[in-house]
Amino acid sequence: VEPAIRDVLAGQAGPAREIVLLNAAAALWIVQKAATLSQAAELAAAAIDSGAARDLLARLVEQTNR
Numbered sequence: 620v621e622p623a624i625r626d627v628l629a630g631q632a633g634p635a636r637e638i639v640l641l642n643a644a645a646a647l648w649i650v651q652k653a654a655t656l657s658q659a660a661e662l663a664a665a666a667i668d669s670g671a672a673r674d675l676l677a678r679l680v681e682q683t684n685r
Contacts, residue, residue, distance in 0.1 A: 620680060628673040640664055 627636045643663035644656050653659035666672045 620676065624676070625673075628667060628676060630668055636667070639667070 623635050626633075627639050630636075640660050640663050643666075644653075644659035647653050647659035647662055648656050653662055
């Protein structure tokens with residue numbers, strides 16, 4: 620996994636995180652997981668900041684390496 624992705628999922632602030640949050644917010648909003656893009660961005664940020672997104676990536680990497 621690219622270092623930039625790991626940095627974002629570790630909570631590092633910066634342009635890469637903002638891009639990830641924007642894209643994730645759009646996806647969450649489209650599938651109606653949030654009423655507004657702002658709420659969707661908060662959900663995405665919470666997933667990153669709680670470590671849930673990082674843990675999900677780790678499980679995906681583990682599964683694909685089997």
